[in-house]
Amino acid sequence: MIRVEGLSHGPLEIPALVIPDGETAVIGPNGAGKTTLLRILSGITLPLHGSVRVDGIPPREQEVGWVGEYPDRNFLFDRVRDEIASSLRFRHLPCGEVDGRVREVAETLGIARLLDRSVMALSGGEKVLVALAAALASRPRLLLLDEVDSHLDADTALLSEAALRRAGCPAVVRVTGRMESALAAPHLLFLREGKVLHQGPPEAVFTALSGTAFLPPLWGCRR
Amino acid sequence: MRVSLRDVEIRRGEWTLSAAGVFGEGRHLVTGPVGSGKSTLALLLAGIIAPERGTVVREGSGPLFLSLPFPEHHTTGATVGEEIASWGVAEAPVLAASDLAGMSLEPLFRLSRGELKRFHLACVLARRWELLLLDEPYTALDCSGRDALSTRLSAPPAATTVIFTHARESLPRVDRLWEIREGRLVDLGPVADAIPLWSSPPAYIRIALEEGAAPANISVEDVREALCRTDG
Numbered sequence: 378m379i380r381v382e383g384l385s386h387g388p389l390e391i392p393a394l395v396i397p398d399g400e401t402a403v404i405g406p407n408g409a410g411k412t413t414l415l416r417i418l419s420g421i422t423l424p425l426h427g428s429v430r431v432d433g434i435p436p437r438e439q440e441v442g443w444v445g446e447y448p449d450r451n452f453l454f455d456r457v458r459d460e461i462a463s464s465l466r467f468r469h470l471p472c473g474e475v476d477g478r479v480r481e482v483a484e485t486l487g488i489a490r491l492l493d494r495s496v497m498a499l500s501g502g503e504k505v506l507v508a509l510a511a512a513l514a515s516r517p518r519l520l521l522l523d524e525v526d527s528h529l530d531a532d533t534a535l536l537s538e539a540a541l542r543r544a545g546c547p548a549v550v551r552v553t554g555r556m557e558s559a560l561a562a563p564h565l566l567f568l569r570e571g572k573v574l575h576q577g578p579p580e581a582v583f584t585a586l587s588g589t590a591f592l593p594p595l596w597g598c599r600r
Numbered sequence: 601m602r603v604s605l606r607d608v609e610i611r612r613g614e615w616t617l618s619a620a621g622v623f624g625e626g627r628h629l630v631t632g633p634v635g636s637g638k639s640t641l642a643l644l645l646a647g648i649i650a651p652e653r654g655t656v657v658r659e660g661s662g663p664l665f666l667s668l669p670f671p672e673h674h675t676t677g678a679t680v681g682e683e684i685a686s687w688g689v690a691e692a693p694v695l696a697a698s699d700l701a702g703m704s705l706e707p708l709f710r711l712s713r714g715e716l717k718r719f720h721l722a723c724v725l726a727r728r729w730e731l732l733l734l735d736e737p738y739t740a741l742d743c744s745g746r747d748a749l750s751t752r753l754s755a756p757p758a759a760t761t762v763i764f765t766h767a768r769e770s771l772p773r774v775d776r777l778w779e780i781r782e783g784r785l786v787d788l789g790p791v792a793d794a795i796p797l798w799s800s801p802p803a804y805i806r807i808a809l810e811e812g813a814a815p816a817n818i819s820v821e822d823v824r825e826a827l828c829r830t831d832g
Contacts (some may be wrong), residue, residue: 405742406742406743406744407712407713407714407715407718407740407741407742407745408712408714408715446713446740499635500634500635501634501635502633502634502635503634503635524740527739527740528634528669528736528739528766529634529766530631530632530633530634530766530768530800531766531768531800531802531803532633532800533633533634534768554740554741554742554743554746554769555768555769556743556769557768557769557803557804589743589744590742590743590744590746590747591743591744592743593769593804594769594770594802594803594804594820594823594824595804595807595808595820595823595824595827598824598827598828
């Protein structure tokens with residue numbers, strides 16, 4: 378569980394917020410502060426005012442995974458296998474353990490065939506899957522995904538969403554621009570101008586958003 | 601402008617893309633999985649790369665433009681105003697279309713990625729093109745921006761427009777559908793007949809087809825209309 382209190386940072390003003398375990402989708406217009414919130418939850422950015430606790434611990438002391446919109450801008454290694462292994466090797470885990478974990482996470486995400494390829498030769502969607510694998514390798518308590526689905530085609534997006542669920546990370550917070558994908562998350566946050574305007578199950582949030590552009594394409598028009 | 605692909609093949613190591621067909625006047629949508637070669641095909645139609653086999657023939661003259669997925673790859677000016685001037689178009693309509701009224705002096709890189717994309721597209725669409733190639737125009741746009749773009753692209757300022765995208769939540773009305781399947785570009789034909797042949801349509805279209813609706817085109821409005829109509 379994530380607890381945010383008295384958060385004030387740039388455009389963000391969030392007096393109190395509790396994000397439950399499981400999957401949460403963050404939606405809202407460009408410039409609402411979605412990415413800023415995610416960076417603060419991850420510990421990449423320290424808030425000017427207020428506090429964030431992930432299971433009672435500050436994000437920087439917690440095991441947190443992060444994947445951005447352009448994952449290849451953060452790749453450190455050329456070979457897929459080395460990129461996925463990086464966080465484990467940085468903490469000097471035994472080679473056998475690292476190799477086993479890399480293979481396990483690559484198989485969960487369906488990218489075992491890519492392990493000896495160069496990350497630069499991958500397609501955009503494959504790069505996302507490699508970045509997801511690298512983030513999941515250390516078994517994070519909290520995984521943060523910033524519009525990771527925006528460069529994926531429908532099948533690849535479904536595949537990575539399914540893989541993510543199989544990976545069993547206790548808490549996933551993902552920013553998405555796709556309302557259809559948000560509909561699949563049990564918990565939704567709608568941000569506008571730095572504030573959390575709506576939160577709750579998707580049905581409740583989308584009902585509150587009636588008349589806006591922030592609805593799944595067929596909302597209210599299904600048998 | 602009319603672009604004909606005759607027995608074209610592109611090779612990148614193990615990977616190949618073969619394509620044949622004619623992109624005539626009108627609006628075309630090309631879809632396909634990630635890594636299937638949409639961007640490569642866009643570069644080919646633009647004449648930036650040449651095929652390993654076959655020929656690409658462009659008939660007609662006039663300006664052509666390829667908009668790349670990342671808007672920062674197109675910027676040349678330091679400010680919003682300088683960038684608009686570099687396109688040789690009037691400032692006010694572009695500012696209005698990109699929701700940047702009064703921000704002519706704003707440094708370009710202070711815009712968010714969504715704002716920059718919307719601004720880049722407003723610059724592109726302020727001009728008239730004979731051939732307009734849009735590679736992932738929906739990337740980084742929010743829901744309002746995507747809906748506005750779909751409306752705009754239903755009547756684009758170009759004789760021939762080809763949209764390459766994996767976007768699944770909002771699409772413009774088009775005349776013809778194409779799909780890349782297992783290394784081959786497939787011409788699905790005129791839109792209404794092509795929709796049922798589409799192997800991986802956006803979810804809103806797949807659901808409508810499963811429920812027996814026959815949308816006239818691929819925009820969300822068309823699909824909602826077809827679906828709500830069958831709902832009675």
